[in-house]
Amino acid sequence: MRALITGSTGFVGQHLASYLMNYGIEVWGTTRDNFNGIIPGMKIVPVDFENVGSLVKVLDDVQPDFIYHLAGQSSVKDSWTDKSTTFQSNVNLTIHLLEAVINSTIKGKVKVLTVGSSEEYGGPDEQYKPISEDACLKPTSPYGISKATVGMLARHYFVAYGLKIIHARPFNHIGPGQRVGFVVSDFSNQIVQIERRQQNNVISVGNLSAQRDFTDVRDIVHAYYLLLNQDENADWGGSVNVCSGKATSIQSILDTLLSLSHSFIDVVVDSDKLRPVDVPVFIGDNTKLKSLTDWEPTISLTQTLSDVLKKLRDQS
Template identity: 70%
Template sequence: MKALITGVTGFVGQHLASYLLMNGYYVLGTSRHNANNEQFIEGIELVNIDFDNTADIVKVLDTVQPDFIYHLAGQSSVKDSWVDKEGTFQSNVNLTLRLLEAVVSSSVKDTVKILTVGSSEEYGGIDANSEPIPESTQLKPTSPYGISKATVGMLVRHYYMAYGLKVVHVRPFNHIGPGQRMGFVVSDFSNQIVEIERGDRDRVISVGNLSAQRDFTDVRDIVRAYYLLLSQEVEMCWGESVNVCSGEATPVQSILDILLSLCSVSIEVKVDQNKFRPIDVPLFIGDNTKLKSLTDWEPLYNLEQTLNDVIENLRNQS
């Protein structure tokens, strides 16, 4: 089997590529960055695609003939979307639109299976009484990022209904794990702790809202769900959205407590109001019933193991 991953050099892309390679897939990847000399590219064929040119995308698809396309490329930061709204829509919406349009015009239109990545941010300002959140919940995105991902989901529905593309849209909730870049709660906490252990900063950790409860899933469980959704043989809900989540709520305070327990020195915690989001929801967990019914997926990594792996990964980088 041959899989094409857009955004292969990103956090999720690297984990997905590793998982597919482990399962015997031939993996091709695209990236906005020049990653030819990076270690994680071993075993992956990098292909150049001009995503500003639909004809070029068609040419690559006709040449590569992928069985699966995992469309991970895009702008993934809620915070950055407030600063660069236009860039967020360019990366998340326009790029997806050109890719789907290219598939329609390609020789793999009737055979390729496609997965687009949305976000739990599509749900936005939900009613707390509706927890956990099923896919049927009315979308009320409250950030430019969430709006862009909701738009991608609507594009997926359109291209299935209008052209019969075998495409599914996933809505992952908070995913964490080794290798995640800064700008996310676990990576930010962990990086500060490791810097303190190394003596590179004072023994004070700066945090935002610790009372918020979120649905955290290990990235390695996330990519396994992506793999199962496209590799299954039974007919699935093409054109629809599927939550990828643990179905459990974890306070951010608990994340911090576990990470601090893994630290070898005492650390003072200081709350920084500048780290609070303009709009924040106190409780946010997903309903993974649909995912489980389609794939029999279950998470394999518990929170303590994931956080320990994150910390150890950062320590080994010194």
């Protein structure tokens, strides 16, 4: 079996590549640059996402059984300041890829996973109710709007062209190797800087009372694998939440990280990190994912946070 991963050098892409290769799947990753790869065993193929013909040639040459489309702009914050790039990266490039698929020799056999976000929902209709896939989409950021559009495109290419495609909506995913700019990586990076005496013993935080749905990235990629390894009764053209189904407060994330630290650390709230509007509780309903795949998360939150810190500490 052979898989093609777009965005293969990113946080999730690297974990997915390693996971698939452990299952004996040959993995190809796309790149726009002359990138030699940081995942041993993954084959890198340069691709021009602006050129559908170039994409068709890559698909015809590689002949993947699975395509995991992870490439795109992943920052909600950046989407506010650069809306055009966000839509170009998340919507237009998805169109180019799917157009290439339906014009390639693999159209009839390949299975495709597009990756959206819980940001597509915008916020829960009821404050403490887990959000299911049939909830109304009310994205409130340009990023969320772009990902909701990707989900609609997935449905369109299934209905119009019979493409075997599933749209995943992951909630907060965390784990070793995540770049700074997300709550766990930000907290962890500050802690390691303090341990190295490169920062005063004070960690700057935002709203700690908010509760979110966190899942280890290694459990996330396991779900992605299972979603494309279903039988013909799979929900092709549908959307599936990928989440733990549990609410965890940012305070408890911080408390656990501090308990794993080698230093005494004070906590200071930074008003610049507080959002004008912050949904108190935001969790997903993973009933559909479990019914389709029998997926269950296997990595505890404490283990995830410990691994995040270890990865940062091991970096020179």
